[in-house]
Amino acid sequence: MSSIATRLVIAFAAVSALPACTSLASVSVTQIPADRSRPVSAEVSNTAFLGIHFDNDFVDELTPELLRECPHGRLTGILTKHQNTSYVIVSTRKVIATGYCVYDPPLREGSPPEAPPAREGG
Amino acid sequence: MRRSLLPVILVPLLGCATLHHAQVDEIDASHGHLTPFTLTADEIGINTENTGRAASAVSRSEKPSQVAAIVALFQFGPKTGNPVLNDDFADGLAEEILSRCPSGRVTGLVSTRETRDYNVASQERVTIRGYCIDN
Numbered sequence A: 001m002s003s004i005a006t007r008l009v010i011a012f013a014a015v016s017a018l019p020a021c022t023s024l025a026s027v028s029v030t031q032i033p034a035d036r037s038r039p040v041s042a043e044v045s046n047t048a049f050l051g052i053h054f055d056n057d058f059v060d061e062l063t064p065e066l067l068r069e070c071p072h073g074r075l076t077g078i079l080t081k082h083q084n085t086s087y088v089i090v091s092t093r094k095v096i097a098t099g100y101c102v103y104d105p106p107l108r109e110g111s112p113p114e115a116p117p118a119r120e121g122g
Numbered sequence B: 001m002r003r004s005l006l007p008v009i010l011v012p013l014l015g016c017a018t019l020h021h022a023q024v025d026e027i028d029a030s031h032g033h034l035t036p037f038t039l040t041a042d043e044i045g046i047n048t049e050n051t052g053r054a055a056s057a058v059s060r061s062e063k064p065s066q067v068a069a070i071v072a073l074f075q076f077g078p079k080t081g082n083p084v085l086n087d088d089f090a091d092g093l094a095e096e097i098l099s100r101c102p103s104g105r106v107t108g109l110v111s112t113r114e115t116r117d118y119n120v121a122s123q124e125r126v127t128i129r130g131y132c133i134d135n
Helices: A002-017 A057-069 B002-014 B048-059 B063-073 B093-100
Strands: A022-029 A039-049 A074-087 A090-102 B016-024 B034-046 B106-118 B121-133
Touching (some): A057 B016, A057 B106, A074 B016, B034 B093, B034 B106, B093 B121
Antiparallel strands (some): A022 A074, A039 A090
């Protein structure tokens, strides 16, 4: 009896580990900065048996996670990817955000905004 | 036998959640303290097929399912979640954001589009989370 149970557990684990379909639900991107020296990324995920999820609150943690990586800067060039992966009997939803942390130089009071660089060969 | 049917009855009552879309906007934490806010807009969605099936089961007649099939023909095409009676339900969110942040300085907007499925009906929801930049 115990050997049957062990075999069932092994079979269950093997089937669960088999990668199945991955689908991309949505993608969005914001403006990409010139200074891309500080890349940041964060991801949140939610796994459920048979893909039955009861809420979408896992997304709430994404922004605080990004803010922890760039506490006093500006996060820009954010690529957000929402994907679903099914492993036969369980499914995982994942939201991945990657971007850049930019620290703008402080503007002096009354100073005019910096002019953009001149085009070459124009 | 009846106990085995319990999950079939209870799971739709709890409402399965589907996430259709998630988007993170730029976050500016360099210009002051950030105060979080959350806004939601809901609308009831109708699952025509399941409504027809439920009506057929109650009335013990195939006619409701047949009517639902005809109605479903008019809803043919790509859609997110179930059809709703009012497709303007999320239009006021932009104004609501500004009323939450009188300074007009908003950052870190996270928009999600989700469905809570209750078999015959659903809750079609748009949620906006973000931060007001305090002066």
